[in-house]
Amino acid sequence: MSWFVKKRQQKTAVEEKTVRVPEGLWIKCEACKELIYRKELVNTHNVCPKCGYHFRIGVEERLENLMDEGWTTLFSELRSGDPLGFVSTKSYKDQLKKLEQAGETEDAVVVVEGTLSGQPVVTAVMNFDFLAASMGSVVGEKLRLGAERALEKQCPYLIVSCSGGARMQEGTLSLMQMAKVSAALAKLDKAGLPYLSILTDPTTGGVSASYAMLGDLNIAEPKALIGFAGPRVIEQTIKQSLPEGFQRSEFLQTHGMVDKVVTRDHLKDFIAACLAWMTPSPRD
């Protein structure tokens, strides 16, 4: 049986080799498992050239993708308190401190003002790397101030969402951010200003159940997970496995919740067209 053992060893060796791909040079597509040269991804806005899978991207990349050069970051001075003195396996205060020391000073959302294809906009982008982009008081307050800023400038407001949901560490105060941001969006709506919600992977929980679903247009990136309850929670509750594509962008479009699924390379052009359609031109 020695030949059998040998073969097995060989197989492990191959697998290990794929795992040990040098960080930063090649990247494995999470959907089709193909190896992609990282530099190639830069040209494709972090979309797999083989299968079209949209990798999650950071705030800077998102802003570069959407905004014209030269935006200004707003409300960076806001810091989260620890209103409940929350302690689980670690203390919330320590968690926040560590993140701050690691250079994460914007909490889970960055709000900027600038232009998009020449049109003035206020844009907020959520950051999944910061506590799964959970919505605490700072997120809520920044988003509210962003809406106020758009109102002041009489310009459109864009929120690029991704979030695990409310921030448990801030308890019911976190829940109230849903109401707060929605109330600010109501003001924008009343003033007749456009609000576009861009949903990216994953947008769930309280964020989906508030501002992410309230856009004049809800625009989603392909195959993003979007839903209120997470798929695992649903599966455990109903004791059934979920259909393929459940809670993905395309599913939401079919079910009437998303206006359009737009690929990342067309996103800026599409948003610019929407804003042009919505915003009075000099001729109006």
Add this chain to the structure above:
Amino acid sequence: MKDATPEQAMDLSQLEKPVLELEAQIRAMEMDPSQSKEREKLEKKLEKLKAELFTNLTDWQRAQLARHPKRPYTLDYLERICERFEELHGDRRFGDDAAIVAGMGWIEGNPVMVIGQQKGRDTKQKILRNFGMPKPEGYRKALRLMKLAEKFQRPVLCLIDTPGAYPGVDAEERGQAEAIARNLLEMAKLEVPVVAVVLGEGGSGGALALGVADRVLMMENAIYSVISPEGCASILWKDASQAPKAAAALKLTAPHLLELGIIDGIVKEPLGGAHSNFDAAAAALKEAVVEAFSELSELSAEQLVEERYQKFARMGSVG
């Protein structure tokens, strides 16, 4: 309607037959330059034949033209009248109904919300589009996007082409009647110009749910009716084959409806019907729509709503 002569009472397919044969002959000659003279002669003959056959259509023949399988549908018109069209989906309630397409369009540079019922061309498309029969989610999508247009002060163009709202269990469960009714109420209140054009079939409540407009136009060979000729015949004549009679009795063609004050204008189709020349039909539609919008752009929001009210208030016959 005058009594149909035997020839006029012919089914449209029979009526069209000599035209199609002649067209085939002409096409066959196109390859051969030596036959160009002969071809020209035939082309003239074709024009004459079309003029003879298509200027005195009976109402039944028009109804058949309105439902002609090759007739241009909403998307055929949209790609010809809009420089750009970005479709938007969903009612934010339940689903996205493919029997209604809607989205942001630009006509001669002007942003317009375009909403239209869409039929399918082949079997697959027909099923996808549910034969142009919208469900409540379709009407609710239409309404949502009309309200969006109102928010941004954009006019609304509705293109009507449906056998009727979908009669089905699921549609009833979700409130087909409520969805249609809601549209009538909300369209009466819209503070932006609304133009509706019946492209082909204007099937009853399912059509009117997109039809409460400041200007209602009809393509020359479209029909707009409270019931299909077949349905009416089977109820009142107890015989669906009496549809040609019912078609005449219902006065469902554009000239009759213009006379009755139900529509405001007729868009001329190319001779032989819109399907004989999509481009010409679309150009005529575009011209009519642009003219209507430019007239309406003079009016304030209050004027629009009041005049729309007055227009529908006048409808009806009371002794």
